[in-house]
Amino acid sequence: MGRVTNRVGVETLQGLLGGARTAALAYVDEAGAVQALPAAFRWHEGRVRLGIPIGIARVGGRVAIVVDEGWFWWDLRAFLARGALVPSLHPDGAGSTDLAWFELAADRVTAWDYGRLHEEP
């Protein structure tokens, strides 16, 4: 028997990612403490843009994000990514005054969906 997994390809979560406007974002501050806050999230053609309150994030800083949907066991699915922040323009054109926008240069991406629990061949 193969391994049972909830891992899916990111492409299967396109609906979730295309509609999501918020991600949970984590980073480690200069004192070494883990911090977490909601960040504005935009997904466009496989790229992640994040709007973060000015003064919190710095260019090149490492962050982890998660976008999730669903409450119950067979419903919950999530997209997780970790990487560095690269400066970006506001994805919607007009700039907001209280958010700094970054693109996430992700080096680790995971997608899972309990509703698609399956056995790997």
Added chain:
Amino acid sequence: MRPDDPRVRAILQHAMIARLATRSPAGGPFVTPIWFVVAGDRLIMATGAQTLSVRNLRSHPEAVLLLDADRHHRDAGMLSLRGAATVRLGPLSFGELARVARKYFLGGLRGELANLARQKLRQRYYAQSEPAVIEVRLQSAELLPYPDAESEYRAAGETVTSLGRFP
């Protein structure tokens, strides 16, 4: 947890998913969604012993959890909870399991019934890894606004509001 803080208690009562943020031994951040139940001043989460969250917390037992302030309206912001985590290997206690069953299995009964034929697959999924329980004793809470300026919540003038620190 401060039982005299009704906003925190109300959110904890209704929130379904926590996003658990931890830091790795090398100092990198990680965040993942996780189911939880409340037991007094602690949040209890079942997971696997080899998950990244568990490995991180065993080296750096500081946890931050983000919960939707209103589970039906993400624009309502998030409750941030900070606490000290302990990890114990093994399954949930009977009392904890009963809380989980009531919240997630009875609450999600329609999904459970629709997936009856896949219960064995789920059992096999869990049997692949050693169980562990993360217990976070809450120390402080903050209500964080939705960050997007287009949000009605933000437009209404809400700002970060400290809900005080737990003793």
